[in-house]
Amino acid sequence: MISLINVVKKYEVNENESVVALDNINLEIKEGQVVVLRGSSGSGKSTILSLIAALSKPTSGEVLVGGDRVSKLPDNFASDFRRHFIGFVFQKYNLIPTLSVEENIILPLVPMNLSESEIKAKLQRVLRMFNIEHKASQLVKNLSGGEQQRVAIARANINNPKIILADEPTANLDKKLSLSFIEIVKELKNEGKTIIIATHDPLFFGLDIVDVEIEIYQGKII
Numbered sequence: 001m002i003s004l005i006n007v008v009k010k011y012e013v014n015e016n017e018s019v020v021a022l023d024n025i026n027l028e029i030k031e032g033q034v035v036v037l038r039g040s041s042g043s044g045k046s047t048i049l050s051l052i053a054a055l056s057k058p059t060s061g062e063v064l065v066g067g068d069r070v071s072k073l074p075d076n077f078a079s080d081f082r083r084h085f086i087g088f089v090f091q092k093y094n095l096i097p098t099l100s101v102e103e104n105i106i107l108p109l110v111p112m113n114l115s116e117s118e119i120k121a122k123l124q125r126v127l128r129m130f131n132i133e134h135k136a137s138q139l140v141k142n143l144s145g146g147e148q149q150r151v152a153i154a155r156a157n158i159n160n161p162k163i164i165l166a167d168e169p170t171a172n173l174d175k176k177l178s179l180s181f182i183e184i185v186k187e188l189k190n191e192g193k194t195i196i197i198a199t200h201d202p203l204f205f206g207l208d209i210v211d212v213e214i215e216i217y218q219g220k221i222i
């Protein structure tokens with residue numbers, strides 16, 4: 001279960017100016033749900049994802065993920081929490097173009113001190129799952145947009161996290177690739193993962209696999 005309780009997030013722009021990105025958000029997401037956060041640019045969707053991932057902290061209010069009060073986690077615990085529980089798919093993928101597909105995918109494992117065989121097993125699982133095995137040794141910069149996205153999704157899943165957060169995942173994809181992303185979401189849902197997608201892509205609206213659609217407008221749920 002993920003809960004946001006009376007969450008306010010203000011960004012300080014300068015000494016006398018702040019932006020209220022989230023204005024008293026209350027939200028509950030159950031394990032295994034696919035949730036779409038919809039709303040126009042600047043409405044606060046990415047801010048919600050970053051709070052759930054403990055990438056930032058609310059100005060006031062609480063964020064609970066599983067048993068963890070992530071809004072209170074010190075930074076070193078927050079990165080540990082992310083490594084185990086969260087897979088993040090960024091809009092621009094955040095891949096390193098000069099590294100190979102497999103090097104990019106195993107990056108989250110670097111701090112974990114795993115044996116080579118453990119790393120290989122985890123890598124093989126996601127290479128197969130996301131149909132990118134045949135490109136494993138190629139440099140990411142030579143891949144197509146759709147392939148790069150599959151690498152980003154594979155990296156987000158390398159630790160088999162319970163929660164996948166995707167920020168505008170189809171912003172750089174054509175219709176066909178966007179539909180194949182939706183197929184991937186279906187597979188992840190079948191595995192029991194909780195998936196939260198921030199998007200203004202109408203392809204996600206009214207989809208049968210989506211359990212909850214939440215509309216955000218100027219930092220509020222409407």
Ligand SMILES: Nc1ncnc2c1ncn2[C@@H]1O[C@H](COP(=O)(O)OP(=O)(O)OP(=O)(O)O)[C@@H](O)[C@H]1O
Nearest residue numbers: 011013019021039040041042043044045046047048
């Ligand atoms: N680091 C920051 N400093 C100052 N203002 C910020 C910061 N991050 C976000 N904001 C502001 O907070 C509000 C919400 O931004 P957020 O990125 O959460 O919206 P969004 O709905 O995800 O938009 P988009 O679809 O364009 O990514 C916006 O007004 C934005 O300008």
